[in-house]
Amino acid sequence: MKKLNWGMIGGGEGSQIGPAHRLGAQADGHFAFVAGALDHRPEVGRDYAQRLGIAADRAYGDWAEMLAGERGREDRVDLVTVATPNATHFEITKAFLEAGFHVLCEKPMTMTVEEGEEIVRVAARTGRLCAVNYCYSAYPMVRQARAMVRTGDIGRVRLVVTNFSHGHHGDATDADNPRVRWRYDPAMAGVSGQFADCGIHALHMASFICDDEVETLSADFASTIPSRVLEDDAMVNFRLSRGTVGRLWTSSVAIGRQHGFDIQVFGETGGLRWASEQPNQLIYTPVGGRTQIMEKGEAGLYADAKRLSRVAIAHPEGFPMAVANIYCDLADAIRGQLRDGLPLAASGVRSMAAVHGAVASAKAGGAWLDARPPMFR
Amino acid sequence: MKKLNWGMIGGGEGSQIGPAHRLGAQADGHFAFVAGALDHRPEVGRDYAQRLGIAADRAYGDWAEMLAGERGREDRVDLVTVATPNATHFEITKAFLEAGFHVLCEKPMTMTVEEGEEIVRVAARTGRLCAVNYCYSAYPMVRQARAMVRTGDIGRVRLVVTNFSHGHHGDATDADNPRVRWRYDPAMAGVSGQFADCGIHALHMASFICDDEVETLSADFASTIPSRVLEDDAMVNFRLSRGTVGRLWTSSVAIGRQHGFDIQVFGETGGLRWASEQPNQLIYTPVGGRTQIMEKGEAGLYADAKRLSRVAIAHPEGFPMAVANIYCDLADAIRGQLRDGLPLAASGVRSMAAVHGAVASAKAGGAWLDARPPMFR
Amino acid sequence: MKKLNWGMIGGGEGSQIGPAHRLGAQADGHFAFVAGALDHRPEVGRDYAQRLGIAADRAYGDWAEMLAGERGREDRVDLVTVATPNATHFEITKAFLEAGFHVLCEKPMTMTVEEGEEIVRVAARTGRLCAVNYCYSAYPMVRQARAMVRTGDIGRVRLVVTNFSHGHHGDATDADNPRVRWRYDPAMAGVSGQFADCGIHALHMASFICDDEVETLSADFASTIPSRVLEDDAMVNFRLSRGTVGRLWTSSVAIGRQHGFDIQVFGETGGLRWASEQPNQLIYTPVGGRTQIMEKGEAGLYADAKRLSRVAIAHPEGFPMAVANIYCDLADAIRGQLRDGLPLAASGVRSMAAVHGAVASAKAGGAWLDARPPMFR
């Protein structure tokens, strides 16, 4: 099968997310990395792109140059990944969609709900894919959990409880470190700190596994380090459309928690538990029965869990392979087979509505508010 | 050292809590079990008491008979444990305190805040001990956590997160089982179900380790099994008096969680984690450092953690020994040395105020309310 | 039910094992602690016994005095626990058995195989119980494992793998500490160090769960700290009488392992795993199926696992309660109901034969030797 062409905007030398995308796109052989505008400093970006093996004429200085360069080519990129600073996602994503490119956008997809709705509309109008990198949802055992819920293996879901709480911003003496500080500064991060950064992964995961959407929420935000304007700890209670009760705790001052992302789903006839630090197991307890350890690669998993795993049972597959699974789904989609589970722009705008809803609720003393974007009410 | 005399009300044959109290009182040799009114059926109780080795004249038919019988004896019991149905705690406890007995009351100490305040006043007036069986607080590594917080080992506490969530009432087909049903029936359980049953252990633990008191809270209650009037799942956000942010989740429908009681405490310079199912370890992470596993029995623990442990490092001590630690502290207190950490009536009334506060907050859509008993405002 | 009378030899103030026996004997109310010769210093022992509540005339100066004092009493002790230094077990145990007392002897029961066989014969002749404190075998979930094997739940047992490896003697700078040194000094410890100290618990456990006996073994011993004459690390391969392959590793220099006692049993149709640091769970995997977590207190356990548990599922019961279970079985045996599973003198002598066999095998470069006492060949 011919490789698809892929390009990247952002993700320059030294970035965290750049290598994950390059691994993810190339590992399974679906994409050839042929174009990039990798750095906000044009020369630095051009140089780095060439060191990564990109031809000089496709090593661009900025995204506009890349758009201009690629749109005219016969061998233009099939997919563009946008991994630039958050505030630029909207403009770049919109421009590439309108020029007929498929886009994978890093989260958060936009800064406002309005922008998010605009992306949804542009994607619909152009018929291009706009995916959002909710990569945790692509772990095989997360897909297994979703399939179990859909199949009814745990009955109607009563309750979903998720945490994404780490301690990496818990050192007050490090709070002025620019790589930390911007996250809690409204001028750079927008209306929300930790909830927008990590909480929305957890909220997406809750919707994803329950195969349902958030309707209302009530939030409690705290800035536990006094110099911070935005929250570094948040609790969000929510309700899904079919009545499932949701609870989400996110923190960046939970010293001792490393990645700290887990989810528990409790239905009428069983419970499930998954944690991102041991992603190859799914813990399942049928009501009245014993807790069982399900393993990636075991016999009898649902199709998606099988399809998105590469090596044998108990050979762990980690974060880079989860990102690669997003690219597998994208390759299939570009080739015409849209897989259930690929997170699209609708998920991106729902996250933004939840962020803005949670901020408003926290300001209103925990009042329950509608968390849906107007277009989905 | 002469043994103290001990009697028990409730805890009859087949009860869960009876054996734990008898083990707890007798294991370390502090108390001789000499009197009891063990069952609501007088003859059954008298018979069972005698089978447990109690003399016929101290095997009572009910608590009033026991009060009458014991108050006049020279060798009267030094301590009475009240392990009767919740709604009777107030009357019995009050009567024994007023007659000059020390009392250990099962939780919840009372059904209303007013009753709780009355118990506090009676205990103060009579100079008798009224302890409440928050036995989890007597695990050695919980005492260690409290001592670490007090000593400043993790700095000012920013955040405390605790869960007491199990799945043992998650089977809807079992919901009408009388042993389950009463807990969610206001006629029998009062204003709250799961929060009053398990949540108050967690809330007490948060206060206990942080050495601080709950001031305000905001609650979200849910009855996930429709036939239930009272909540089987609750989230309570709270604030302690020194500004610590608190989060508490309690559930009885979390299928797959067995005991499900854990607590995480995050301060400026470190984090702690403890779980009731592995009670002999305390997980500690200094800010910027590695997570360390502290073990009951390791060198260098604080005095209380050392004092309340019996066997060598890594020989687990479990729930019966935690209850026994409450009795160790009670024996010391009766003999004149009141130990820090023994939970007294003030803790009991604070729990009741939190229960009533949480119920009111949940009804008011999560409004933040004062959670203190009037006497402590 | 009338309490039985109990006395103890050894286990004085500051000893590790003394409190465990006193807790174990008294916790469930089966035994009254009425006599003792607790210390090798007569006055110290008498004083400590009285402080523990023993009457002056039964607070003995040494074991011979206790034997003389108790044998003539109408209310003589029903059971004597021998918790003195290892080299004295034989003499004391034999004397009390011959005087008609039941005995619980600490392990190792004797120093030689000949002494062990003599104890077996004396117990048979006098009709008295001689139990050995293989207390780990009394954990509820260990009894469950044994019952599962017997019932055929995992089929014929192919393989049993057990470790008892800790790191508490791994500090060479502490090796001359007298409390450590004696264990590796043949003058005090006999022919074996770590294998005789901890390994025999593991070997007993293997036999116990498999309900079979060791026939042959091959050993590799090492003294990893050069000043030690006896081994501080040993590997013993063995075969049970029905062909089960056994593997046992024991070490005292495994720095980082705390208690480090676990066992895995693999049969034709399933596998089991138990660890002393999480004693309330038994991990079970049916062949071709998922790993399941069995919990003490869950529905459907075999009778012994049920009988020897006191508190509800997921309320941990630890080491003191395991010792208490030995005393429960002893109380039943004294009252006429000999429970399967109570470890008796035959187990004690088998351990001694295994110790001497392993020492000989290690000296002979791992030669396979008969590990049975002559009386059981």
Added chain:
Amino acid sequence: MKKLNWGMIGGGEGSQIGPAHRLGAQADGHFAFVAGALDHRPEVGRDYAQRLGIAADRAYGDWAEMLAGERGREDRVDLVTVATPNATHFEITKAFLEAGFHVLCEKPMTMTVEEGEEIVRVAARTGRLCAVNYCYSAYPMVRQARAMVRTGDIGRVRLVVTNFSHGHHGDATDADNPRVRWRYDPAMAGVSGQFADCGIHALHMASFICDDEVETLSADFASTIPSRVLEDDAMVNFRLSRGTVGRLWTSSVAIGRQHGFDIQVFGETGGLRWASEQPNQLIYTPVGGRTQIMEKGEAGLYADAKRLSRVAIAHPEGFPMAVANIYCDLADAIRGQLRDGLPLAASGVRSMAAVHGAVASAKAGGAWLDARPPMFR
């Protein structure tokens, strides 16, 4: 940097190891996959290679054709991976080395010690790399362990204990399944079953982390399923050249263990523990101190652990990335920087000597034998 050219022999459609190599070679962008002889059925292999994107003229029917085709090209492959059935490794590897290609050979490198020594000599003579895929040694935290040992962080190593025991061949009803059966059939597997299959990974790991070599060993082999000629369970005691005591258990009938590969290293001043199912943590206990959890990505790791990790702390990296690390080291080596830790032919022949030594020892009742290849004695 220009990509290197890479080809593969074996690893056809449906094989387990093929995808791991393709991921490993391509993930970091070091190698372009340009040639292959992927299947023992020429047409099937040619077809599959082309479906994977290989040009028709480099989609070969067998290894000899590939050797002939590649040796003459200017753009010939820089590296050939040999992932064919074990008995063919020697011939293919030797042929490619002699033709001037670098080779990565799957384990076992050869079937005999003599063949292994021949490969070592050929590699030396030709100056070509012959690496062996001991991929577990390329996990970042394994490299960290090796660096800690070398740096002296745990002092002289006294003891190394490793297990590679799974249960995937424990079902007797599946024993005749051809994919299982060949492993225990001397006609196909050679002299050893489970030890040659999994045990040598563990033995290599022991040498690797201890930075030392096995000198002598004593083995106990068992065929727990009667129809098997070769062992499905083995215990091997060994000694490294500097006196370290080694213990290795490997099994394929340990039902309930999934991957089951772990290693513990105990030195004079500390202990280490690593397990392949949680490969991103290294557990470290300094003597007299607390157990600490070291995390891939934490600050202060040694250079190799840092270099071979791609994503942030607590984002798990799994088996495919470990294989990719072997390819990273190979790319560096081909480009002129030979990294410490890349497993070469010397490791391959040592493994074969250990296999043959263990077989002989087991036959000789556990006799201690020299486990070194003659060339390294």
